[in-house]
Every structure is written in C-alpha cells, then in structure tokens.
C-alpha cells in the first residue's frame with residue numbers, strides 16, 4: 001500500500017542493534033518487492049525467519065484447462081460451487097491466464113493446522129458472505145460482507161471464519177495490485193477526485209506475537225505447486241514493523257460512485273489496477289440525469305480485454321436472469337451489451353442498487369474444468385430476440 005504504516009515496537013533507525021529484554025538481538029527482516037525498487041517492510045522477529053526444519057510434500061494445484069482459446073460468452077453460477085471444509089481445497093479457479101486467476105471459494109472452516117503463503121501472486125479476496133479475521137505475520141484485519149482484503153505476495157496468513165456459510169471471490173495476481181495511479185499525486189497521496197481516500201483503507205492494528213519453537217507447517221504456493229514446509233519457529237513472531245508492504249482492507253461500501261448526465265464509462269468504477277488487469281466496483285448510485293439519458297450501458301466491443309463481472313447484490317439492470325454469485329464472461333474480440341429490453345427498461349429509472357465487482361484482463365482468459373461444471377452453456381445466445 002503506498003502509504004507508510006508502523007505497528008508494534010521498532011528501533012529508531014534501520015539496521016542497528018535492537019535487543020530483547022534478555023539482551024539478545026531481535027532478528028531483522030527486510031521484506032521487499034520488485035528487487036529493492038518496490039514497496040518493502042522492515043520487520044523484527046523473535047526468532048530467525050529462516051529455520052526450515054523439513055520439506056514434506058510438493059504437489060500441483062494448477063487448474064485443468066477446458067477451453068484454451070475461448071470466444072464464447074459464459075455465465076457461471078458461482079453459488080453452485082460446493083462448500084468445502086478446507087480453505088485451500090475450497091478455492092476453485094474458474095478463469096485463468098498467465099497474469100491472473102479468478103477463483104471462487106466457499107470454505108466452511110478456518111485454517112487450523114497450517115499457515116499459507118502465496119509466493120506467486122498478490123491475493124485480492126472479496127468477501128461476499130461471511131465474517132471473520134484475516135490473521136497475518138504483519139497483523140490482523142477483521143472482515144465482513146463487502147470487504148476487499150489485499151494480501152501482498154509472500155505474506156504468511158491464516159483465515160478465521162465466524163460461521164460455515166462463506167463465499168469468496170478471489171483474484172490472484174502475478175503482477176502487484178495497486179490503487180489507480182491517476183488518483184494519486186507524485187507523493188502517492190490519493191487525490192480529491194479519487195472515489196476513496198486513505199481513511200477508507202484499513203491497515204492492521206492488531207499484531208499477534210508468539211515466541212514459540214516447535215513444528216509449524218506453512219503451505220507455500222510457488223509456480224502453481226503447494227510445497228509443505230515445516231519451520232522450527234512460529235511464523236507470527238514479529239514484535240514490530242514499518243514500511244509500505246502490508247495487507248489491508250477496503251470495503252466496497254466505502255467506494256463513492258462517480259456519476260454524470262450521460263452514461264459514465266467503466267473506468268469511473270475502477271478501484272485497483274495492475275499492468276495486466278483492472279478491478280472495478282459497481283455500487284448503488286444515482287443514474288445519469290440528462291433528460292434523454294439511457295442508464296443501461298451501450299453495446300461495447302472490448303476488442304483487447306476480457307470482461308469478468310461478478311454479481312454481488314441488488315438488481316442488475318443490464319441483464320436478464322442474473323443472480324447474486326453469478327459471473328459473466330464476455331471475451332475480447334466480440335461485442336456485448338444489454339440484454340433485449342434492458343435499454344428501454346432502464347429509461348426513466350433514477351437509481352440502481354446493484355453491487356458487482358468487475359475484472360477486465362488485457363490477456364485472454366482460459367476457461368477451466370471447474371468453470372464448466374457451473375457454466376450456463378446457452379448464455380452466449382441470450383441476446384437473441
């Protein structure tokens with residue numbers, strides 16, 4: 001996150017002696033990104049963060065591809081993804097390219113016996129259903145419906161749920177996920193025309209520190225394999241840190257919509273960006289107020305980006321027969337637009353209560369076998385009168 005955060009105890013200078021009450025040194029770790037050019041965090045550990053005890057298993061979790069070169073629009077019925085006890089096993093990749101993976105998950109249980117670390121990708125976890133606490137080596141974040149949780153790559157975490165009924169929409173990104181650059185000044189501060197500001201971004205305030213030795217299993221994701229590594233010290237043993245690289249939360253309900261007299265283009269909904277895709281939040285808002293405006297979107301041909309819309313809540317004005325938890329995939333190369341009747345139906349409406357998350361990828365997405373299990377195979381013909 002491009003603003004500074006400090007939590008716990010740290011010495012007054014970097015890379016100097018910082019001692020425990022018993023006189024021994026704390027173990028400093030610089031946790032950087034993009035070599036030494038990206039955002040970094042400087043953390044202080046009770047024990048060496050390097051104590052690998054054993055490497056147990058390594059297995060692939062690469063999704064099976066059903067359609068490599070796809071030009072067909074799809075509707076995926078996301079809530080048909082079956083709930084599973086384990087957080088990692090519950091994650092079903094439905095769409096993927098070399099930059100990102102789009103995942104649906106309905107985990108029933110908190111992660112109990114292991115920690116998780118994704119070294120491939122930043123994870124953007126959107127909470128559709130469920131409440132709980134994301135617990136990380138750099139502090140905890142409480143979450144609820146509508147929260148985006150951004151976990152930068154390499155952050156060791158666990159996730160605790162309060163109940164069994166949880167639904168997550170996750171984007172794994174091999175490119176760093178940032179807030180849109182056009183909303184930031186040259187110091188990184190979010191500008192007045194940004195639809196959200198620093199006050200809307202929740203940083204970790206609660207740091208769990210365990211000075212424990214033993215056997216601690218971390219499931220590490222690398223190159224689409226899970227590698228089970230046992231460490232000799234508790235992964236949450238940080239007594240303090242500062243820097244710019246840490247997990248944070250942002251609620252979609254804190255996104256302030258930008259509206260206009262005529263239809264506003266999708267970039268006004270943009271919430272996050274990478275150099276490979278963008279994430280937009282469609283939130284309840286007033287409709288366009290030109291006397292002859294058509295609130296429904298026009299047909300559009302996203303010739304060089306695949307469009308994924310995840311429907312969260314409310315009434316979806318431009319589509320017929322779309323429910324919460326559905327995903328629509330409109331692939332690059334062919335036009336799409338409102339369903340028959342939707343444009344006329346939208347005229348005269350003054351507001352919408354729709355809530356949706358959109359991911360537009362610049363490279364085409366492949367459709368996985370998990371997606372085909374929940375796919376509506378006739379959706380691509382749904383524009384016929």
Ligand SMILES: [Fe+2]
Pocket residue numbers: 300307330336
């Ligand atoms: Fe679209």
